[in-house]
Amino acid sequence: MSRDVFDENKGLENFQRSLGSVAKDIEEASDILMFMDKRLGVLEESTSVIRGDVTNYNRVSSNIYDTLKEMEVLQVIHSNLPKIKAELNTSDKNDASITEKIQLVMKMLRVLARYYISLQSSPLHFSTKTQRKVEIALSETCSRLSSLCQKVLQTHAASSLKKTTTILDLDQTWAFPTETLQQFMGLIQQFDNEVLYPISYSSDISSNYVKTKSECLVQLLNSLFSQSEAGQLNEASKEFVLGKEEIGIYLIALARILSATASELLQLYDTETSQALYQRIGKNVISTVSNSIHQCETAYEQQSSLENHILFPLIHCVKITEDYIQMNMPFEDVALFDLVSGVRKEVEKIIISSLSNLYNGYCNSSKPVALSTNGISDIARGIMLFLTRLCQYKDSFYLLESIGDWGWRHEVTADLPQSTTARELAQNYIMDCLLSHLNSVEESANAIDTLTWKKGIILLNISVYFESACVESEIATYLDDEHYNNFSELSQKYSSMYMDVWRQCSQNMxxxxxxxxxxxxxxxxxxxxxxxxxxxxxxxxxxxxxxxxxxxxxxxxxxxxxxxxxxxxxxxxxxxxxxxxxxxxxxxxxxxxxxxxxxxxxxxxxxxxxxxxxx
The missing domain is CATH 1.20.1280.170 (Exocyst complex component Exo70)
Incomplete structure (x- = not known):
């Protein structure tokens, strides 16, 4: 056992010596490592300096390369600017179509726009001069494009003016020629989508379109009246114009050209843009003609009821206009609606007043009637024309109905027959006006002791004129045999009065x-x-x-x-x-x-x- 202990102690000592040796070795290694750490730190500092130098060298090298590249681009731009200008000037002199010229200008604008954007980001301080040249070239080329675009719009407007002769031919579909304009607008919109230069030609063209179209529509209206006076409209339009007032022609022409404009816009733009542009055009045109319309309305108010026979076809025109707008206008046009509605209300008021004033002021007037044996008086002709127009344009009958039975008289007696239909109402009004005028003429003749035969001439002329005018006009559809018998009896009476002078003369024989x-x-x-x-x-x-x-x-x-x-x-x-x-x-x-x-x-x-x- 002692030997075992001894061996065990000996082994422990050896182990301790070994550990001590290892510890010493570790300490020496640690010292070495500490030394190496110090050396590595110095080396790292040296490497960092080298790395920075390399980075700076690379940066300078890149800058030099970029500068050379920018200088190359600058040189290309500088040399191409005169070529672009020369090519554009050459295109002005050749016979290329306006579309081809626009396409060339757009091509050059695309190039100039790229140059402009490239120079804006250029780091070269000496590129400013070239950048200014590009800006000038852009401005000049943009002006050139604007001029060409304006020519397109004006050419379109001129072609539209050729359609003046058929504006009032309601049997024909009336529209502007839009095919060329559609192609042109397509080019502009494509150009805007492709070119990064910060301008919108669509916006500029839209503004020019509004201005040119507004002017074109006003010219169309003016041309319509000048061609109407010169007899240059087509036959259907000539027939429509007969007996129509300026306002009526204005309204129908407005409805036609504005509806056509709205349809044209929808072929060129989206719905929202079309509506916005249409409102601007409509406002411009309506404001131009509304003053003329208001002047006419004032004249109607001031003129005599005899002259206001012209308002019956005007009510007819208002009705046609309203129907046309409802059927053909794709947009809601408040300004046009207000204009037409305003004309209707004003004309209705004047007609209602004229229906009464005609009877009380001319047919059954308390004032003496001017007498003449020299044909039919202007008053008698005016009365008949007023009644003829009333019956010719049945669109106005509701205004007579609004007055009611005998409502045109200042005094109404109980013995007057009452009407049960619109036809009977018209009969009452027509015969009351005609017979009352004959009675007023006879009373005036009696008041100044007119010779019997001369009185017979005056009354017979009027009576026969009234009867024949009724037979030959729309009035005939409202009168019966009993009404014509009235005229026949009166004519016989007046004829006998006239023949008195011849009978007296023949008595000598x-x-x-x-x-x-x-x-x-x-x-x-x-x-x-x-x-x-x-x-x-x-x-x-x-x-x-x-x-x-x-x-x-x-x-x-x-x-x-x-x-x-x-x-x-x-x-x-x-x-x-x-x-x-x-x-x-x-x-x-x-x-x-x-x-x-x-x-x-x-x-x-x-x-x-x-x-x-x-x-």
Whole structure:
């Protein structure tokens, strides 16, 4: 056991010695490592300096390379600028189409835009001068493009003006020629999408489009009126213009051209942009014409109700305009709607007033009526024209209905017949106006003791004119036989009044004695003198009547033909018998002094009284 302990102690000592040796070795290694650490720190500092030098060298090398590259780009730009300008100038002189010229300008703008962006980021301080040259080139080329674009818009406007002659032909679809304009707008929009230069040609073109289109539409309206006056519209448009007022033509033309403009915009832009641009165009055009419309409305208010017959076709035009807008306008146009609605309201007010004023101011006026035997008076013609237009344009009937039965009269009596239909209402108004005017004329004639025959002329002219005008116009669809019988009875009455002067004249030819032809009567001195007096009176009266007729009496042609036959039947038979009886008698030695007319000469002389009315 002792030996084992000994061996064990010995082994421990050896182990301790070994550990001590190892510890010493570790200490020595640690010292070495400490020394190496110090040396490595010094080495690292040296390496860092070298690394920085290398980095700086690389940076300088890169800068030099970039500068060389920028200088190369600058040189290319500088050398290409004159070439671009020369190519653009050459294109101005050749026969290329305007589309080809626009495409070339856009191509050059794309190049210049790239140059501009490249120079903006250039680090070279000496590139500023070249950058300024590029800016000038861009500005000049942009102006060139704007000029070309303006030509396109103006050419489009000019082609639109050629369509003036058919604006009022409502049977034709009316639109602007948009194919070329669509291609042009497509080029502009594509250019904006591709070019990074910070400008929007679409915006510029849109503004120019609004301006050019607005001016074009105003020119269209002006051209419409000048061509209308010159008779240069197509046949359908000419027919439509007849009897129409300026306002009515304005409204329908506005509806046509603005609807066409809205449709054109939708082919060029999206819906939102189209609406925005349309509002600007519509506002410009409407503001231009609204002043003229308001001036016309003021004139309507100030003119007489006789002249306001022109407002019935205007109501018709308003209705056509409203229907056209509803069917063809893709956008809601408040300004146009307000304009049309305003015209309707103003015209309605004036017509309602005129319906009453026509009756009370001209048909049943308490004031004396101007009398003339020289044809139909302007008042009678005005009354008939007013009534004819009312019946011709049934769109206005609701205004007569708004007045109601006999509402046009200041005083209404219980014995007046009431209407149950619009037709009966029209009958009442028409006949009340016409018969009341005849009555007013007769009262005025009686008030100044007008000769019966002259009074007959005045009234007969008016009565026959009223009847024939009713038969030949739309009024005929509203009158019945009983109404025409009224005119016939009045015409017979007035005809009899007129024939009074011829009957009095022919009374001179009456003779109580009868002598066969070729039988020479044994006349006393008293009979001779009486016969002379009869011839003298007849000659004086027939001359006075005929000369008076030739100077100041004018009939409606149909009246003149009728009355000429009546006068012949009244005068000629008596004269012929008187002539035959005394031509061969010895009542005087100077027969040519008393017998001034042969039978044929008297017929011709009487005809002269009516010739001015028949020619």
């Amino acid at each position: 009456l003779d109580a004695t009868y002598t066969k032809a070729k039988e020479k009567p044994n006349m006393s001195t008293k009979d001779r003198e009486a016969t002379k007096e009869k011839f003298r009176n007849f000659n004086e009266q027939i001359t006075s009547i005929v000369e008076n007729h030739k100077e100041s009496v004018r009939f409606e042609p149909s009246v003149a033909k009728f009355l000429l036959q009546e006068v012949r039947k009244t005068v000629l038979p008596l004269y012929q018998r008187f002539y035959d009886k005394y031509f061969t008698s010895d009542f005087t030695k100077y027969k040519e002094k008393y017998i001034r007319f042969t039978k044929a000469q008297l017929d011709s002389y009487i005809t002269e009284a009516f010739s001015p009315s028949l020619s």
